[in-house]
Amino acid sequence: MRPFTYERATTVRAAAIAARMSGAKFIAGGTNLLDLMKLEIEAPTHLIDVNSLALNRIEATEDGGLRIGALVRNTDLAADPTVRKDYPLLSRALLAGASGQLRNKATTAGNLLQRTRCSYFYDPNQPCNKRQPGSGCSATGGYTRSLAVVGGSEACIATHPSDMAVAMRALDAKVETIQSDGSERVIPIADFHRLPGDTPHVETALDADELITAVVLPKPIGGKQVYHKVRDRASYAFALVSVGAIVHPDGTGRVALGGVAPKPWRDEAADAELPRGAKAVTAKLFAHAKPTEENAFKIQLAERTLGAVLADARAEP
Amino acid sequence: LKLARNPNDPSNSSVSSSESFQVTRRDLMIVGATAIAAHAAPAVALEQPADLTAAQPESFFPTVGFSVNGEPRSLRVDTRMTLLDALREHLHLTGTKKGCDHGQCGACTVMVNGRRINSCLTLAVMHEGDTVTTIEGLGSPANLHPMQAAFIKHDGYQCGYCTPGQICSSVAMLKEVEAGVPSLVTDDLTTPATGSLAEFRERMSGNICRCGAYSNIMEAITEVAERKA
Numbered sequence: 257m258r259p260f261t262y263e264r265a266t267t268v269r270a271a272a273i274a275a276r277m278s279g280a281k282f283i284a285g286g287t288n289l290l291d292l293m294k295l296e297i298e299a300p301t302h303l304i305d306v307n308s309l310a311l312n313r314i315e316a317t318e319d320g321g322l323r324i325g326a327l328v329r330n331t332d333l334a335a336d337p338t339v340r341k342d343y344p345l346l347s348r349a350l351l352a353g354a355s356g357q358l359r360n361k362a363t364t365a366g367n368l369l370q371r372t373r374c375s376y377f378y379d380p381n382q383p384c385n386k387r388q389p390g391s392g393c394s395a396t397g398g399y400t401r402s403l404a405v406v407g408g409s410e411a412c413i414a415t416h417p418s419d420m421a422v423a424m425r426a427l428d429a430k431v432e433t434i435q436s437d438g439s440e441r442v443i444p445i446a447d448f449h450r451l452p453g454d455t456p457h458v459e460t461a462l463d464a465d466e467l468i469t470a471v472v473l474p475k476p477i478g479g480k481q482v483y484h485k486v487r488d489r490a491s492y493a494f495a496l497v498s499v500g501a502i503v504h505p506d507g508t509g510r511v512a513l514g515g516v517a518p519k520p521w522r523d524e525a526a527d528a529e530l531p532r533g534a535k536a537v538t539a540k541l542f543a544h545a546k547p548t549e550e551n552a553f554k555i556q557l558a559e560r561t562l563g564a565v566l567a568d569a570r571a572e573p
Numbered sequence: 574l575k576l577a578r579n580p581n582d583p584s585n586s587s588v589s590s591s592e593s594f595q596v597t598r599r600d601l602m603i604v605g606a607t608a609i610a611a612h613a614a615p616a617v618a619l620e621q622p623a624d625l626t627a628a629q630p631e632s633f634f635p636t637v638g639f640s641v642n643g644e645p646r647s648l649r650v651d652t653r654m655t656l657l658d659a660l661r662e663h664l665h666l667t668g669t670k671k672g673c674d675h676g677q678c679g680a681c682t683v684m685v686n687g688r689r690i691n692s693c694l695t696l697a698v699m700h701e702g703d704t705v706t707t708i709e710g711l712g713s714p715a716n717l718h719p720m721q722a723a724f725i726k727h728d729g730y731q732c733g734y735c736t737p738g739q740i741c742s743s744v745a746m747l748k749e750v751e752a753g754v755p756s757l758v759t760d761d762l763t764t765p766a767t768g769s770l771a772e773f774r775e776r777m778s779g780n781i782c783r784c785g786a787y788s789n790i791m792e793a794i795t796e797v798a799e800r801k802a
Contacts, residue, residue, distance in 0.1 A: 257653040259633055259653065260633075260652055260653070261632040261633060261652065262632070262635060262652040262696075262698055264701070283696075283699070286694060286695055286696065286699070287676055287694045287695075290655070290694050290695070290696065291675050291676060291694060293653075294674065294675065303652070305698075305699055307699065331688075331749070331754060334754070334755060335752075335753065335754040335755060340755065340762040340763060341763060344762050347755065347762055348757075348762075351755060351759075354779075355679065355778055355779020355780075356689060356742070356745075356746060356749065356756075356776050356777075356778075356779050357676070357679060357682055357689050357690050357691045357742065357779045358676060358691065358694075358779065360688045360689060360690050361690050361691070361694070361695065489778075490775075490778075491757065491774075491775050491778035492778040492779055
């Protein structure tokens with residue numbers, strides 16, 4: 257790990273101002289950042305510990321939604337009675353991710369900011385445009401079984417690893433932030449994660465001096481909410497494919513996928529196909545897919561997983 | 574092997590050639606840990622460098638205070654030092670093990686403020702004012718924690734390396750069940766979670782046992798859970 261200086265931020269504004277320093281990074285749970293720092297894939301020269309900030313509450317919003325503080329731990333968010341009752345998709349997605357120990361530490365904002373687990377990104381001996389812009393992509397033409405089938409580019413086919421973000425996308429969450437000049441903004445989750453294009457190292461809409469303060473859910477929309485994750489182990493593994501779905505009694509609803517793209521994958525035009533079944537939905541979701549021989553199975557797997565999810569949703573009250 | 578020994582230990586300098594062959598398993602593990610540490614950070618951060626740390630600026634070597642197993646501790650640490658390394662190298666609480674050092678195996682599991690975490694994926698300096706409980710704080714050979722006793726009774730290990738992490742994790746895991754925290758296999762999110770073999774297996778998936786003692790570990794955990802219920 258490279259040397260760095262450390263400070264504990266006492267206000268959100270002070271944290272954002274401290275982040276103006278070149279090489280500075282926020283640290284909250286640290287479960288992904290420290291992993292990457294040990295490998296020197298991340299090498300901040302200054303860490304701003306935001307854990308003392310008052311961003312750990314879950315509270316109702318005026319319009320009947322829920323504001324989730326950036327520092328709410330994954331365990332606490334999954335266990336929150338309101339989330340379990342009104343946004344069960346979010347609880348289910350969180351509980352499908354990581355391990356008990358990691359969920360106790362990992363935060364809501366940090367989960368959104370997770371970096372890919374592409375094995376070439378993790379191997380400093382291999383070129384990777386995300387890790388070292390312009391160095392090339394080892395995954396293209398490499399072993400691609402776990403990588404993206406849609407949304408990728410010539411420069412990068414890494415997937416976004418988060419389960420939680422898939423649920424947030426289906427629930428139309430919004431990300432609230434503050435910048436060092438004190439200005440605040442609200443970023444719809446659909447615009448929060450960026451597709452790689454030719455700048456795969458730029459992963460989100462955030463500026464360097466911008467701190468996530470909360471993630472806000474609109475008021476509950478009901479429906480049967482299911483998160484189904486398919487992976488190589490029964491527990492504690494990243495998704496090959498995951499399906500987060502909200503299905504109403506009339507057959508309409510929403511679908512977001514994990515494990516297939518560089519961001520949670522949802523298309524409102526695909527949602528509209530839900531009453532016509534899984535095949536119609538996935539045809540839309542993967543209309544521009546560019547699978548490889550090794551990961552083409554993900555498209556069929558997504559269709560079948562969604563089919564199972566829809567059958568579940570219809571079968572149960 | 575001399576390198577791996579505590580440099581402050583005066584007996585080091587008088588190790589005879591015959592003695593040097595008496596390598597314990599613990600010595601071997603220290604060699605392993607030192608090899609890892611040497612790769613991760615300069616040894617200056619990991620030994621007992623009173624004279625060397627003094628020369629380092631406070632911004633790279635801050636002081637942090639937290640309670641470990643009921644005792645207040647104050648340490649001057651490299652900012653890069655994980656809680657795991659601080660426990661093992663500074664406080665010599667070597668019960669907590671370094672397995673993968675990347676949050677994948679659970680061998681380093683300790684409880685901080687009552688919650689289980691991977692001590693390898695958190696910096697010591699981030700724990701100002703916290704309460705840390707390690708395997709040494711759960712029980713002692715003369716006064717075993719019920720989970721420790723159950724692991725012995727059910728033979729919940731083979732090599733024993735993952736065991737402190739398994740025990741710390743399982744003790745905290747049962748508290749999570751008691752507090753009603755759901756898991757992936759909890760059928761109904763609207764009712765409080767309850768314990769079952771399926772629940773325990775899912776909730777312990779962050780602790781890997783390469784010897785494959787899982788079935789006996791589950792027996793130990795189930796016995797303690799049933800006694801509590």
